[in-house]
Amino acid sequence: MGHVGIAHKHSLFVVEDAAQALGSRFRGQHAGTFGQAAAISFFPAKVLGSLGDGGAVITNDDYIFDRVYQLHDHGRDIEGEVRSWGRNSRLDNLQAAILNHNLKTYDNVIARRRNIASLYQARLGQLPELQLPPAPNSNPDHFDIYQNYELQADRRDELKEHLRINGVGTLIQWGGKFLEVLRSIKQARQEDAYGESSLETTTSPSESDEEPDLDKIKEALGGITKLNSLIIRAQELANNFIRMQDLMLRSVTLSGEESDRLLRYQTTWERRLSSAIGELLTLQGKNTK
Numbered sequence: 001m002g003h004v005g006i007a008h009k010h011s012l013f014v015v016e017d018a019a020q021a022l023g024s025r026f027r028g029q030h031a032g033t034f035g036q037a038a039a040i041s042f043f044p045a046k047v048l049g050s051l052g053d054g055g056a057v058i059t060n061d062d063y064i065f066d067r068v069y070q071l072h073d074h075g076r077d078i079e080g081e082v083r084s085w086g087r088n089s090r091l092d093n094l095q096a097a098i099l100n101h102n103l104k105t106y107d108n109v110i111a112r113r114r115n116i117a118s119l120y121q122a123r124l125g126q127l128p129e130l131q132l133p134p135a136p137n138s139n140p141d142h143f144d145i146y147q148n149y150e151l152q153a154d155r156r157d158e159l160k161e162h163l164r165i166n167g168v169g170t171l172i173q174w175g176g177k178f179l180e181v182l183r184s185i186k187q188a189r190q191e192d193a194y195g196e197s198s199l200e201t202t203t204s205p206s207e208s209d210e211e212p213d214l215d216k217i218k219e220a221l222g223g224i225t226k227l228n229s230l231i232i233r234a235q236e237l238a239n240n241f242i243r244m245q246d247l248m249l250r251s252v253t254l255s256g257e258e259s260d261r262l263l264r265y266q267t268t269w270e271r272r273l274s275s276a277i278g279e280l281l282t283l284q285g286k287n288t289k
């Protein structure tokens with residue numbers, strides 16, 4: 001019996017942590033759709049990442065939808081009526097626009113990550129010192145999106161250093177510290193061996209098979225300063241746009257001339273906002289190359 005079956009048997013709710021699983025499937029069913037609700041993260045390092053923090057709750061349950069909706073917007077319901085206490089956990093418009101844009105090519109990004117995972121499998125699969133994650137298509141039940149490519153290595157620290165010297169970045173998840181904490185409360189005994197050998201690299205499509213190009217890194221660092229000022233600019237534009245929309249909504253009592261003027265402003269702000277977002281996305285693409 002699977003986890004969901006066990007939960008049903010005992011009348012338990014299932015809330016999925018699908019933070020890094022958007023698009024992955026088990027026996028054809030998407031992560032995030034197994035229980036009553038699921039959380040997804042749009043943290044920039046995620047496969048579907050924004051330029052800042054963000055996330056979403058998925059649910060088919062009307063009660064959970066209403067409660068989460070109110071909680072995320074100061075207790076207001078979808079009609080704007082205050083129903084309960086809440087907090088400000090709204091996804092801001094700029095991040096939403098970027099996510100909408102990135103969502104359009106999400107399937108291609110996943111396909112490319114799976115290709116890169118196959119490449120790792122083909123080139124590293126024969127090395128006895130390494131234990132790789134399952135390759136794509138190795139089990140028809142699982143469709144993995146390879147948010148992280150985490151492997152085990154007998155001489156993990158030596159390998160990490162060797163790769164670093166050769167310009168290949170890797171990561172030890174949580175710097176290995178999380179397991180240390182668990183160990184101190186004696187809960188991670190069987191995970192010790194894994195904790196000491198696990199090493200993470202990426203299947204991010206921005207990684208290529210080419211030798212690392214240091215000039216590109218320098219160029220990217222220069223770009224980051226420009227990127228920051230563009231983000232601030234785009235955020236200002238987004239705020240102005242929202243103010244403008246607000247005025248538009250209340251402009252029903254305005255004269256025809258005033259409404260026309262507001263409409264012209266709105267069109268201008270919309271154009272500026274989308275060109276700022278366009279520039280941001282181009283820069284984001286350059287910085288991750």
Ligand SMILES: Cc1ncc(COP(=O)(O)O)c(C=O)c1O
Nearest residue numbers: 017019020040041042043054055
């Ligand atoms: C499995 C899992 N759960 C939760 C989180 C936390 O997501 P966030 O940083 O958006 O709160 C992450 C992100 O690293 C994750 O991978």
